[in-house]
Amino acid sequence: MQIQGPYLLFLGDTPRPLDAKTASGILDWRPELCGGQYRLSKDAVDLGLRDYTPAEAAAAGIRTMVIGVAPFGGAIEPEWVEAILAAVRAGLDVASGMHTRLGDIAAIRDAARESGAQLFDVRHGNGTFDVASGRKRTGRRVLTVGVDCAVGKKYAALAIHRALVKRGIAADFRATGQTGILIAGGGIAIDATVCDFTAGAAEALSPGNAPEHWDVIEGQGSLFHPAYAGVSLALLHGSQPDALVVCHDPRRTHIDGYPDYPLPTLAACIALNEQVARLTNAHARAVAIAINTHRMSDAERARALAAVRSETGLVAFDPIATGADAVVDALIPQREAVLSEATP
Amino acid sequence: MQIQGPYLLFLGDTPRPLDAKTASGILDWRPELCGGQYRLSKDAVDLGLRDYTPAEAAAAGIRTMVIGVAPFGGAIEPEWVEAILAAVRAGLDVASGMHTRLGDIAAIRDAARESGAQLFDVRHGNGTFDVASGRKRTGRRVLTVGVDCAVGKKYAALAIHRALVKRGIAADFRATGQTGILIAGGGIAIDATVCDFTAGAAEALSPGNAPEHWDVIEGQGSLFHPAYAGVSLALLHGSQPDALVVCHDPRRTHIDGYPDYPLPTLAACIALNEQVARLTNAHARAVAIAINTHRMSDAERARALAAVRSETGLVAFDPIATGADAVVDALIPQREAVLSEATP
Numbered sequence: 102m103q104i105q106g107p108y109l110l111f112l113g114d115t116p117r118p119l120d121a122k123t124a125s126g127i128l129d130w131r132p133e134l135c136g137g138q139y140r141l142s143k144d145a146v147d148l149g150l151r152d153y154t155p156a157e158a159a160a161a162g163i164r165t166m167v168i169g170v171a172p173f174g175g176a177i178e179p180e181w182v183e184a185i186l187a188a189v190r191a192g193l194d195v196a197s198g199m200h201t202r203l204g205d206i207a208a209i210r211d212a213a214r215e216s217g218a219q220l221f222d223v224r225h226g227n228g229t230f231d232v233a234s235g236r237k238r239t240g241r242r243v244l245t246v247g248v249d250c251a252v253g254k255k256y257a258a259l260a261i262h263r264a265l266v267k268r269g270i271a272a273d274f275r276a277t278g279q280t281g282i283l284i285a286g287g288g289i290a291i292d293a294t295v296c297d298f299t300a301g302a303a304e305a306l307s308p309g310n311a312p313e314h315w316d317v318i319e320g321q322g323s324l325f326h327p328a329y330a331g332v333s334l335a336l337l338h339g340s341q342p343d344a345l346v347v348c349h350d351p352r353r354t355h356i357d358g359y360p361d362y363p364l365p366t367l368a369a370c371i372a373l374n375e376q377v378a379r380l381t382n383a384h385a386r387a388v389a390i391a392i393n394t395h396r397m398s399d400a401e402r403a404r405a406l407a408a409v410r411s412e413t414g415l416v417a418f419d420p421i422a423t424g425a426d427a428v429v430d431a432l433i434p435q436r437e438a439v440l441s442e443a444t445p
Numbered sequence: 446m447q448i449q450g451p452y453l454l455f456l457g458d459t460p461r462p463l464d465a466k467t468a469s470g471i472l473d474w475r476p477e478l479c480g481g482q483y484r485l486s487k488d489a490v491d492l493g494l495r496d497y498t499p500a501e502a503a504a505a506g507i508r509t510m511v512i513g514v515a516p517f518g519g520a521i522e523p524e525w526v527e528a529i530l531a532a533v534r535a536g537l538d539v540a541s542g543m544h545t546r547l548g549d550i551a552a553i554r555d556a557a558r559e560s561g562a563q564l565f566d567v568r569h570g571n572g573t574f575d576v577a578s579g580r581k582r583t584g585r586r587v588l589t590v591g592v593d594c595a596v597g598k599k600y601a602a603l604a605i606h607r608a609l610v611k612r613g614i615a616a617d618f619r620a621t622g623q624t625g626i627l628i629a630g631g632g633i634a635i636d637a638t639v640c641d642f643t644a645g646a647a648e649a650l651s652p653g654n655a656p657e658h659w660d661v662i663e664g665q666g667s668l669f670h671p672a673y674a675g676v677s678l679a680l681l682h683g684s685q686p687d688a689l690v691v692c693h694d695p696r697r698t699h700i701d702g703y704p705d706y707p708l709p710t711l712a713a714c715i716a717l718n719e720q721v722a723r724l725t726n727a728h729a730r731a732v733a734i735a736i737n738t739h740r741m742s743d744a745e746r747a748r749a750l751a752a753v754r755s756e757t758g759l760v761a762f763d764p765i766a767t768g769a770d771a772v773v774d775a776l777i778p779q780r781e782a783v784l785s786e787a788t789p
Contacts, residue, residue, distance in 0.1 A: 226639070235671030235703050295570070296640040296676045327579030327725050331679025332640045338671050359579050362724075377717075380706075381671050 102228075104196050104221050104286045105164040107136030109153055109188070113170045113181060114142035121146040123198060123280050124169025130259050130284050136163040141184060146170075155188040165221075167283055168197040175200035175224070185209055189218045196221035198279035223282040226293035233300035233339050235381060240310030243432060244342035245320040245391065248370050249356050250329065252348040253420060254320040255281050257391035260420035261346065262317040264429045272315040275306050277336065281319045291321055292332050299332065303339025315432065318342065324373050325365040326356055334377060341382040344432055345374055348391045351405055367413060388431040389416035446572075448540050448565050448630045449508040451480030453497060453532070457514045457525060458486035465490040467542060467624050468513025474603050474628050480507040485528060490514075499532040509538040509565075511627055519544035519568070529553055533562045540565035542623035567626040570637035577644035577683050579725055584654030587776060588686035589664040589735065592714050593700050594673065596692045597764060598664040599625050601735035604764035605690065606661040608773045616659040619650050621680065625663045635665055636676050643676065647683025659776065662686065668717050669709040670700055678721060685726040688776055689718055692735045695749055711757060732775040733760035 110124040118125070128135050128148055137153040140146075155166060166188040172178065177185075177199050185203065188195055189212040197203050203220040204210045213220050243261060245254040258274060258281075265272035274281075276288030294302045307316040318340050322329030349367055356362040365373075371387045378385035390409045394402040402422060409417040416427045454468040462469070472479050472492055481497040484490075499510060510532040516522065521529075521543050529547065532539055533556040541547050547564040548554045557564050587605060589598040602618060602625075609616035618625075620632030638646045651660040662684050666673030693711055700706040709717075715731045722729035734753045738746040746766060753761040760771045 233672035235700075235706060292639075292641040294640055295636075296638055296643045296679065297636040297673065299640045299675050300672050324721075325724060327682050328577035328644050329641065330682055330721070330724070331643050331675040331677075333675075334678045335640065335675025338674055356579075361581075362579060373721075377668075377674070380669060380674070 102221060102223065102282065102287050102289070104283070105194060106134040106286055107163050108134050109155065109158040109163045109166040109193065110135060110138045110148065110150065110169040111166050111181070111184065112138055112140045112145045112148070113172070113178065114140070114145045115170050115172055116144045116146060118146050120170050120172050121148070123171055123283060124148060124167070126280055127167065127169065127284050130263075134286065136161065139166065139184065141180070155184070155191040155193055159191040159193055163193065165194040165196055168195070168199060171198065177201040177203070177206065182206060182208065186212050189213050189216055192216055192218060194219040194221065196223060196283060198223050198283060200224060223290055224279045224293065226290060226295075230294060230298040230302040230305055232298060233304050237341065237382070238304075238307070238309040239312055240307075240314045240316060241344075242307055242316045242318060242340055242342045243344040243346060243388075244318040244337065244340045245346045245348055246333065246337065246370070246374050247320060247323045247348040248325060248350065248364050248367070249323050249353060250326060251357060252350045252353070253391055253393045254348045256420040257346055257348050257425070258317045258319045259284070260418075260425040261428050264425040265315055265317065265432075268429050270315060270429070271311065271313065272317055275316050275318040277306065277319045277321050291336055292329070296331065296335070299335035300339035303336045307340060320348070323356070324377070325362070325370065327359060327362060337374065337378050338381045342378060342385055343382060345378060345385060345387040346389045346391055346428065347371055347374065347387055349409065350393055351409070367409065371413065387415060389418060389428045392417060392419055394419045394422050446565060446567065446626065446631050446633070448627070449538060450478040450630060451507050452478050453499065453502040453507045453510040453537065454479060454482045454492065454494065454513040455510050455525070455528065456482055456484045456489045456492070457516075457522065458484070458489045459514050459516060460488045460490060462490050464514050464516050465492070467515055467627060468492060468511070470624055471511065471513065471628050474607075478630065480505065483510065483528065485524070499528070499535040499537055503535040503537055507537065509540055512539070512541040512543060515542065521545040521547070521550065526550060526552065530556050533557050533560055536560055536562060538563040538565065540567060540627060542567050542627060544568060567634060568623045568637065570634060574638065574642040574646040574649055576642060577648050581685065581726070582648075582651070582653035583656055584651075584658045584660060585656075585688075586651055586660045586662060586684055586686045587688040587690060587732075588662040588681065588684045589690045589692055590677065590681065590714070590718050591664060591667045591692040592669060592694065592708050592711070593667050593697060594670060595701060596694045596697070597735055597737045598692045600764040601690055601692050601769070602661045602663045603628070604762075604769040605772050608769040609659055609661065609776075612773050614659060614773070615655065615657065616661055619660050619662045621650065621663045621665050635680055636673070640675065640679070643679035644683035647680045651684060664692070667700075668721070669706070669714065671703060671706060681718065681722050682725045686722060686729055687726060689722060689729060689731045690733045690735055690772065691715055691718065691731055693753065694737055695753070711753065715757065731759060733762060733772045736761060736763055738763045738766055
């Protein structure tokens, strides 16, 4: 799945910034991909991009309209169908993270067939994958893992990728979920794969690469989640990470939505992830802890990061507030070990 | 998925008993389900059942023709299509564990639509499942797990189920793979589920039951398998087993087909399975070790079982050679604990 930029971010008529989280995530992390916005009403969220109709966007060289809003429950709103049809007829591809598949709406499917536009349903599986081979690949990999779902694994990976690139180190962000795929323009919706092939899909997502290249892989779920631990384990085994970054939320007391399941301690989470990761990469080790300190004062943030640092002996960072420069420093010794292996 | 007995076992024209493993497995474990056999040639494997044509079988009260042979690669042979059509036209349902779906063959699909026959493709997913809730269910559960794939998890579960029933204890065998499903007449092909719902499918497979009832759940894969560990973990979490039976092959040195992956020690396999099982059932513990001693002399078998017994302190058995009576004894203390909980 490779979605072509630049993007036209579709914002519908929603005035609520929270509903436009997908669009603002893309703009935060890949501003160079965002060619314009398409709003159905003057009251709709304004991301500060140039307003285009689909036809104007196509004329300006924009390639894909991305559904950037997700109001309730992930369905495609009836009012959007005309807008999507306009995009398809203007020759734009359309990418959506909705539950409803674009191609399940007959008018959209027919129009796309006629114009040759591609429809990307990034929440759904695409393609088939081989069973994992377990064979070691060249290149280096870092995977974000977590004490729970929704603790910042995507943002941690994006921040690490940004910090690596800023340091001049070759790196790719590898997306495993719908929003990550829209941000990256590609990836694999790992939780939509058939479980026999999930580890194989993770292998396909980060193929062999140059020895000093880093893949920064977006994690999913948690080994401590009663519904999703199997997804997390398959992704961990297929990714064969050299380095793990553990995402934590010190304010959470139990698995979100599962009040009977207490949050694991950070020590337990590090230990189990390292233990099972070593099945496919004997050198896997945790190098950093990411914390979302969004609602904290500066003093609270400093205290929270220091506490985690002293508890684990690892780098502690907030993907947004502090960035991930310190993680790059923790990764570099591994990179130098690789380079010295490569030049004996 | 509930396949109706009695079965007509379809044997094609294969003279090789190994090709008829599915049919002989059904006959070994569920003889009461086997109403007859249908052979396309006098040279075909003879299971000692009465020979019927599909029309005769239907007249005799048989409900389903089961494809009992699997020659090469799991495809439906062109020569079988006429036989399957005859079964469908005679009003029999047809169940198959082949890769090719019955319904993908237009003539079969059309004939089934006309006669109202059901087509069961047990290798493929059926139905959708909820995300796992993680909520504790009533009833007791034992799950077979393994050091690797293909170390006897299905036969161990079938033997435990048989031993429980013989002892007058209410129990169900819960099948998770194609052959198991054909033997049981129902179940869920767990490795064909979408990974986000795999643990949820495992929850659906063994619903809440009477406190003293045992579900004996067929395991899949291994936590030490680089491709399938995620499947095993999701099945383990969703099953919430009280008891684990670890299936082992002392002659194997590495994961089958993965020469770089040494077989785990029995101690490591017990420890990791117990540790992660306790996420969803704090009382989970290993109670027995199953070994396939098929090719051993009596003296070798006795030595192998004694060695495992002394290494682990647990019951050791061979599902075929010794049966699983000793496993029932190991389960009963748990059952009595439940009954005493239930009657204070």
